[in-house]
Amino acid sequence: MMKSQWSVSQIVPMILSVFTVGLIILLLVGSFHSADRSNNAIKEIDQVHFPVLEDLAVGSRLQQSLDFLLELSIQSRDPKYIGEYELARGLLIETTNRVNQLVLKNSKALGDLPHIERKYLTDFEEQFLDLLSQGKFETLVRLKSSEEYLELKTSFSEKMFSTVQAVSEKRERELVAQQETLSREYWMGGVIVGLVSVLLIVILTLWTHVSHKSQELEFRAQNNARLAALGEMAGGVAHEINNPLAIIDGSVDMCLREIQRDGFDHEKVFKRLNKVRETVQRITKIVKGLKRFSREPDSDEMQMHSLLKVVNESLDLSREKIKHLGVDVKINIPANLEICCNQTEFSQVIINLVNNSIDEIKGEKDPWIRIEYNSSSQGAMLSITDSGKGIPMDLVKNIMRPFFSTKGIGEGTGLGLSISHGIIKRHGGDLVVDQQSTNTKFDIILPEAIKVKEVA
Amino acid sequence: MKKQLLVLDDEEEIVQILCDILSSECEFQVDGFSQAHEAIEALKTKNYAVIISDIQMPKMTGLEFLREIRTEHHILTPVVFLTGFADVQPEEIIEAGAYCVLNKPWDLGELISVLNKASNSPALGG
Numbered sequence: 001m002m003k004s005q006w007s008v009s010q011i012v013p014m015i016l017s018v019f020t021v022g023l024i025i026l027l028l029v030g031s032f033h034s035a036d037r038s039n040n041a042i043k044e045i046d047q048v049h050f051p052v053l054e055d056l057a058v059g060s061r062l063q064q065s066l067d068f069l070l071e072l073s074i075q076s077r078d079p080k081y082i083g084e085y086e087l088a089r090g091l092l093i094e095t096t097n098r099v100n101q102l103v104l105k106n107s108k109a110l111g112d113l114p115h116i117e118r119k120y121l122t123d124f125e126e127q128f129l130d131l132l133s134q135g136k137f138e139t140l141v142r143l144k145s146s147e148e149y150l151e152l153k154t155s156f157s158e159k160m161f162s163t164v165q166a167v168s169e170k171r172e173r174e175l176v177a178q179q180e181t182l183s184r185e186y187w188m189g190g191v192i193v194g195l196v197s198v199l200l201i202v203i204l205t206l207w208t209h210v211s212h213k214s215q216e217l218e219f220r221a222q223n224n225a226r227l228a229a230l231g232e233m234a235g236g237v238a239h240e241i242n243n244p245l246a247i248i249d250g251s252v253d254m255c256l257r258e259i260q261r262d263g264f265d266h267e268k269v270f271k272r273l274n275k276v277r278e279t280v281q282r283i284t285k286i287v288k289g290l291k292r293f294s295r296e297p298d299s300d301e302m303q304m305h306s307l308l309k310v311v312n313e314s315l316d317l318s319r320e321k322i323k324h325l326g327v328d329v330k331i332n333i334p335a336n337l338e339i340c341c342n343q344t345e346f347s348q349v350i351i352n353l354v355n356n357s358i359d360e361i362k363g364e365k366d367p368w369i370r371i372e373y374n375s376s377s378q379g380a381m382l383s384i385t386d387s388g389k390g391i392p393m394d395l396v397k398n399i400m401r402p403f404f405s406t407k408g409i410g411e412g413t414g415l416g417l418s419i420s421h422g423i424i425k426r427h428g429g430d431l432v433v434d435q436q437s438t439n440t441k442f443d444i445i446l447p448e449a450i451k452v453k454e455v456a
Numbered sequence: 457m458k459k460q461l462l463v464l465d466d467e468e469e470i471v472q473i474l475c476d477i478l479s480s481e482c483e484f485q486v487d488g489f490s491q492a493h494e495a496i497e498a499l500k501t502k503n504y505a506v507i508i509s510d511i512q513m514p515k516m517t518g519l520e521f522l523r524e525i526r527t528e529h530h531i532l533t534p535v536v537f538l539t540g541f542a543d544v545q546p547e548e549i550i551e552a553g554a555y556c557v558l559n560k561p562w563d564l565g566e567l568i569s570v571l572n573k574a575s576n577s578p579a580l581g582g
Contacts, residue, residue, distance in 0.1 A: 240540070241540075242539075242540030242541070242559065242560045242561065243467055243470070243540040243560055245540075245560065245561045246470060246473075246538075246540065246560035246561040246562065247467070247469045247470060247473065248561075249561035249562075250469075250470065250473030250474070250477060250561070250562075251469075251473060253473075253477060253564060254473060254476055254477060257477075257480065257481075275469060279469070323466075323514070324466070324512040324513065324514065324541070325512070325514060326513070326514015326515050327514075
């Protein structure tokens with residue numbers, strides 16, 4: 001079963017990168033949105049101002065048309081333009097009313113604008129129409145040139161003009177204000193995005209730095225733990241070698257004495273020397289185990305190894321101790337299983353777990369350790385169980401943490417399990433305590449990445 | 457009459473070597489055992505002058521063996537411990553009533569001299 005393994009050191013830069021990309025997208029979307037908003041704001045302003053300005057322009061034109069039609073009728077002394085005049089006058093009244101209504105309705109946006117009064121001009125125009133229809137052109141000319149009428153007309157034109165000016169100015173001011181708001185928002189947004197980007201870059205840089213540092217520290221801690229364990233083991237091994245050395249020394253002593261005797265027993269010397277050879281092999285195994293443990297894990301690559309052989313060779317270092325403490329070790333691993341692993345690292349985990357077990361159960365009446373391979377639908381698993389009574393619940397969550405140790409000061413580094421856990425995690429597996437077991441049981445879960453493969 | 461010497465070590469080779477060397481090199485009649493309970497049985501029936509015992513042994517350690525023969529069987533024979541391990545503090549061993557502790561591999565001259573001294577000393581412990 002393949003599990004995806006994400007460490008914090010991978011997740012954090014990923015989140016930060018996603019944030020940065022997200023921020024850039026936000027910036028682009030934001031600028032499009034701003035442009036859109038700007039267009040909408042201008043449209044909104046124009047929706048209020050344009051109809052008024054249009055009507056005012058139409059009104060001025062209509063007033064000019066009225067003057068022109070009246071002048072034309074007087075010049076030609078012909079009332080034939082009376083229809084057009086009436087039409088233009090109606091339109092002008094309508095337009096003026098609309099302007100007044102719009103001004104009133106949009107007084108909030110347009111401000112207080114004066115009401116455009118046309119009633120008196122309309123009265124005059126009615127008289128003009130009467131005079132035109134009666135053909136009284138002379139009276140018409142007089143009335144048209146009257147001071148009162150001229151004043152009213154000028155006043156009307158001025159009001160139209162001043163309204164146009166006021167509305168235009170208002171529109172201009174609003175557009176400028178709108179531009180200012182938008183550019184301020186742009187500026188603020190830019191500053192915020194810039195600051196956040198800088199912050200993210202700083203965090204990303206710091207994080208990279210810190211994770212490099214912690215990787216370095218982890219590497220150093222692992223190396224230190226290995227060296228500390230090696231130191232502990234070297235002390236143990238010195239003692240373990242003493243027994244076989246005593247056998248060699250004693251055997252050689254016996255042989256030397258025997259060959260000095262007259263008619264010495266060849267058979268006895270031969271047997272003894274063979275014992276010496278056997279015992280030298282015992283020591284060789286211990287030294288090999290020590291060498292395997294002290295080797296830099298980097299020098300070992302991931303390769304296929306027989307799981308049984310890896311476990312057996314890992315035990316070589318502890319065999320003397322196991323024998324003298326009377327620990328019954330049983331291994332149940334099919335001989336045809338191969339595992340893809342870094343042998344040095346994997347051995348370190350087994351040595352560490354077995355040594356922990358030995359330390360815990362030594363002194364018990366019948367101490368035992370079982371190393372078994374189990375395969376189920378859940379995946380493959382290498383279990384190391386000992387006769388201990390399990391790990392108390394409150395310790396389980398701590399035992400994989402660095403520097404956690406239940407051993408006395410100077411007896412353990414407290415790094416063994418945390419390093420072992422790290423090694424198995426790097427292999428893509430997991431190292432867990434089986435809390436269901438009545439004995440102390442550690443499971444090395446070997447997912448597919450470890451490739452337990454049956455060989456013929 | 458030869459003095460009786462008892463050798464106890466879980467490593468049979470060591471028992472064999474000690475029996476061979478000590479019986480040919482000194483005035484001892486040597487009996488060797490690799491199991492503590494067998495040694496205790498022999499101690500109950502025979503009067504030994506000195507006991508050589510390993511410390512680190514499965515089932516019963518040298519110290520347990522010493523305590524048992526002293527307290528349960530009241531055997532006061534001097535015990536010389538021979539060990540390849542140094543897990544146990546010498547003071548603790550002497551306090552438990554041992555004659556002395558020697559290291560493996562042993563120096564034969566030293567071993568023989570210690571055995572001679574021990575066999576001539578009044579019985580210890582109790």
